[in-house]
Amino acid sequence: MTEAQALTFMAQVKQEFPEQIHATVNLTKGGRNGTCHTVRLTLKAEQRIISVYQPDEWESIKQAWSYFLGIEIKEERPVHYLVDGIPMKIECVKGFWYGKYNKSGKTIRKYFGRVDPRPVLTIYMKEEEVTA
Secondary structure, eight states, X not given: OOHHHHHHHHHHHHHHOTTTEEEEEEEXXXXXXXXXXXXXXXXXXXXXXXXXXXXXXXXXXXXXXXXXXXXXXXXXXXXXXXXXXXXXXXXEETTEEEEEEEETTEEXXXXXESSOOGGGSEEEOOHHHHHO
């Protein structure tokens, strides 16, 4: 990451966990092409250290350290959409959009083409999620 990205990332970490994590920027350039700055994160309670090369690694680090940080990670459930009255999980494979659902123990796929169908479909919510 660049020096500006490293400083911004370090500020974000200090803002989210000021007491639990100590963050420092390594300004000596490293990485494959010699232009990469790293941020060193130290978990104060357990003395665990990790070097971060990209800011987008932060979410996975928080998940890995969630026990020590005392935070609860909410698992994201896949979003299902109603297609012809059937709840389906929509996914893109090599530029083509498919819907998947299970019927009688078999996975059924429906082809949607190259255009993303999600904007015109309604999101399916289970009854227990609606009442909770």
